[in-house]
Amino acid sequence: MxxxxxxxxxxxxxxxxxxxxxxxxxxxxxxxxxxxxxxxxxxxxxxxxxxxxxxxxxxxxxxxxxxxxxxxxxxxxxxxxxxxxxxEDIDVNRALRARREAEEELRQKRSMAEYQLAQGNLARALNRLRISGRM
The missing domain is CATH 2.60.15.10 (F0F1 ATP synthase delta/epsilon subunit, N-terminal)
Structure with a gap:
């Protein structure tokens, strides 16, 4: 053992x-x-x-x-x-929505702090989608 x-x-x-x-x-x-x-x-x-x-x-x-x-x-x-x-507990629709929102935030001209926050949000959304098998 x-x-x-x-x-x-x-x-x-x-x-x-x-x-x-x-x-x-x-x-x-x-x-x-x-x-x-x-x-x-x-x-x-x-x-x-x-x-x-x-x-x-x-x-x-x-x-x-x-x-x-x-x-x-x-x-x-x-x-x-x-x-x-x-x-199996990941809400794929919520993760997809979070991904779209984070990508939109990254496209807009914002402060460095807001940009870094959006990068973190995008990374978390992509991770959830990858683990759920939907990416």
Whole structure:
């Protein structure tokens, strides 16, 4: 039997997933961060992307996640995220609408702060569409 660790994912301070896992792959700014049991302690930033993990019973799961933080401490991995969604729970029409709105915001001449906000909104919408299988 493979070694396991405790994975706790909190989205907007609400438990999204809690359970024993064999592995996890966390989206980070420079790619992906893989975790196995016995991983060295670490803290880092999570970016919008796809969280993948394998539970102790061999189930492979994935979720669309928004930015946040991760902490690895012993055999516990904690993710504190702005949002997380299972692929089957993603509202594709809402994500498409958010994509169109963000693209329109990017086309308009706005302040740098508004431009960066629109870029983040577009990245989240595209991520949700990709994870849902609609892109």
């Amino acid at each position: 493979a070694a396991v660790f405790q994975l706790d994912v909190l989205a907007a301070s609400v438990p999204f997933f809690q359970g024993k896992c064999v592995s996890a792959v966390i989206p980070v700014t420079d790619g992906e961060y893989g975790v196995l049991a016995g991983h060295s302690n670490a803290v880092g930033a999570v970016c919008a992307g796809e969280l993948r993990f394998e539970t102790e019973n061999g189930e492979h799961r994935r979720a669309a996640v928004a930015p946040g933080l991760f902490k690895i401490d012993g055999d516990r991995v904690l993710l504190l995220l702005d949002a997380a969604e299972w692929p």
